[in-house]
Amino acid sequence: MSQFLAMFQQMGPEMFSKGVAQIAPYFGTIDPEVIDLKPGYCEVSLKNQKKVHNHIGTVHAIAMCNAAELAGGMTTDVSIPAGARWVPQGMTVEYIAKAKTDLKVVCEAADVDFSQEGKVVVP
Numbered sequence: 001m002s003q004f005l006a007m008f009q010q011m012g013p014e015m016f017s018k019g020v021a022q023i024a025p026y027f028g029t030i031d032p033e034v035i036d037l038k039p040g041y042c043e044v045s046l047k048n049q050k051k052v053h054n055h056i057g058t059v060h061a062i063a064m065c066n067a068a069e070l071a072g073g074m075t076t077d078v079s080i081p082a083g084a085r086w087v088p089q090g091m092t093v094e095y096i097a098k099a100k101t102d103l104k105v106v107c108e109a110a111d112v113d114f115s116q117e118g119k120v121v122v123p
Contacts, residue, residue, distance in 0.1 A: 059099035
């Protein structure tokens, strides 16, 4: 079992999320909360708060990217085979609309083969 998955199960969402921010401080800049975490799936809550706003008062696109990277990274970490390592290589982003509410950021990757070597695309 992934170390992060074991920590999530033992600590619960709020404490786990605070711990992630200690391990990777950049994630702490958006105060995310990992709501659910299991192999092939992660859900992160991103609160609409002033610290993540842009100049027009909506959630900044890069704050959303930060939350998406957290969800994708956590999903990957808890899904790869024991002893495997991963490194993010890129992210594709489309800005579809202004975000004016709290956001639920989800990575659903149940159909991804995390055992393959080389580049693995995680939605």
